[in-house]
Amino acid sequence: MAFDPEKFARQNIRRLVSYSSARHEFAGDAEIYLDANENAFGSPVKTQLNRYPDPLQMAVKEKIAESKGVDPAQIFIGNGSDEAIDLLFRIFCEPGRDEVIICPPTYGMYKVAADINAVFIEQVSLTTAFQLDVPQILRAITPATKMIFICSPNNPTGNAIDREDILHIAGSFQGVVIVDEAYIDFSSGLSLIDEIGNFQNLAVLQTFSKAWGLAGARVGMAFGDEQLIALFNRVKAPYNVSQLAQDTILAAWNNEAEVKSWIQRIVEQRQLLADALNGLEFVQTVYPSDANFLLVKVVNAEAVYSFLLKEKIVVRDRSNVRLCEDCLRITIGTPEENGRLLLSLKSFGKN
Ligand code: PMP
Numbered sequence: 001m002a003f004d005p006e007k008f009a010r011q012n013i014r015r016l017v018s019y020s021s022a023r024h025e026f027a028g029d030a031e032i033y034l035d036a037n038e039n040a041f042g043s044p045v046k047t048q049l050n051r052y053p054d055p056l057q058m059a060v061k062e063k064i065a066e067s068k069g070v071d072p073a074q075i076f077i078g079n080g081s082d083e084a085i086d087l088l089f090r091i092f093c094e095p096g097r098d099e100v101i102i103c104p105p106t107y108g109m110y111k112v113a114a115d116i117n118a119v120f121i122e123q124v125s126l127t128t129a130f131q132l133d134v135p136q137i138l139r140a141i142t143p144a145t146k147m148i149f150i151c152s153p154n155n156p157t158g159n160a161i162d163r164e165d166i167l168h169i170a171g172s173f174q175g176v177v178i179v180d181e182a183y184i185d186f187s188s189g190l191s192l193i194d195e196i197g198n199f200q201n202l203a204v205l206q207t208f209s210k211a212w213g214l215a216g217a218r219v220g221m222a223f224g225d226e227q228l229i230a231l232f233n234r235v236k237a238p239y240n241v242s243q244l245a246q247d248t249i250l251a252a253w254n255n256e257a258e259v260k261s262w263i264q265r266i267v268e269q270r271q272l273l274a275d276a277l278n279g280l281e282f283v284q285t286v287y288p289s290d291a292n293f294l295l296v297k298v299v300n301a302e303a304v305y306s307f308l309l310k311e312k313i314v315v316r317d318r319s320n321v322r323l324c325e326d327c328l329r330i331t332i333g334t335p336e337e338n339g340r341l342l343l344s345l346k347s348f349g350k351n
Contacts, residue, residue, distance in 0.1 A: 002200070004227070005231055008175065009091050009092055009231055013234070016235070021036075022037075023055050033051065038052060053242060056233065057246055061077065068193055069193075069194075070223060075221060076224075076229050077221055078220045079218045079245075081205045081209075081220030082109055083220060084232070085109055085205070086113050086116070087232055087235055089113050096118050098145075099119065099122055099145045100114055100121060100122070100146060101149070102114075102149045103123070103137070105126065105156055106154055107182075110151075122142075126323065130154060130159050130323070145175055146175045148177050150179050152184075155182065156316070156327070158288070158293055163190070166179060175201065176201050177199070177202050177203070178203045178204075179203070179205070182207045182209070184206060185210065185263050186267060186270075186289075186292045189290060191204065191206075192204050193223045196224050197225075200224075204223040205221065206223070207219070207221065211292070212259055213259065214249070217245045218245060269334075269338055270289055270294065273330070273342070274294055277294070277342075280346070280348075282299040292331060293332060295328075296330055297325075298327075299326070301328050305317040313340065313344055315329065316328065316330075
């Protein structure tokens with residue numbers, strides 16, 4: 001199905017003449033830069049920060065493009081993937097009029113971003129197997145529905161969503177389907193980035209915050225058809241990713257092998273922790289996980305949560321989330337941390 005994101009964007013965005021920064025107008029090499037009102041005397045820290053960074057982060061995009069097998073024009077880089085989520089609302093949804101579909105239990109920012117942008121939310125719960133309820137999603141679509149958010153692997157349930165279901169929805173829907181793959185590096189499943197050439201209405205989000213261990217750098221990515229990415233670039237702040245963040249990502253590539261080994265260890269620890277948790281009598285279910293956390297159903301989540309806090313261990317209590325009653329979400333730590341967690345849990349209810 002042909003999808004023209006330009007026609008689908010908000011009226012004001014279609015008309016928007018985007019801000020043109022100094023470094024946007026001149027991207028070549030010069031000897032003297034007197035175009036951007038920077039401080040030519042220097043930077044008070046070692047890294048050269050008196051100059052504005054590349055607004056389109058081309059060096060970083062080339063690295064990512066090479067590793068993901070896409071074109072740099074199919075990549076948006078943001079201040080975390082949270083920036084990409086917010087931009088999607090601002091690009092496509094008329095406040096007070098348009099709708100999006102989300103599938104709870106899922107990542108909380110889709111709703112927060114919708115609320116901030118005054119966009120209506122249609123919630124279509126996942127099935128009890130934490131998969132998409134495809135017929136209900138298709139029924140929930142109205143002429144005002146602009147986007148459908150799918151998180152795979154899903155936070156907080158941890159499972160990957162069936163690829164065929166996602167593609168079926170992308171093929172049946174006239175709007176934008178967002179697949180948030182923040183946790184994809186921990187999954188044995190394949191990314192949907194491979195499909196952006198087949199579905200012009202598909203946006204795939206990934207991040208450096210999880211597997212890459214760079215949550216503090218705040219760098220996220222959106223992958224999509226060139227036209228879709230062009231809209232992100234039109235709306236984003238001129239210098240949305242700092243020089244520090246761009247340098248950090250480039251430097252991180254030198255340690256790619258270490259990152260890969262961490263991922264492997266996290267996946268191993270996930271299995272060990274799941275097995276050990278299954279042996280505890282107050283643990284009812286450890287749900288299968290494709291992510292760097294486990295969703296664990298216990299007899300009394302609140303009691304376990306408070307007990308762990310007293311032990312100075314903090315996990316996430318998800319018991320007030322639909323389909324996650326009495327569930328805790330536990331991030332996979334180092335072997336030492338996981339060992340301490342298990343030791344504490346073994347003493348739960350014993351005194
Ligand atoms: N998507 C999901 C599913 C997440 O869990 C998170 C972080 N909790 C994000 C996106 C945001 O990540 P970032 O640090 O890239 O903004």
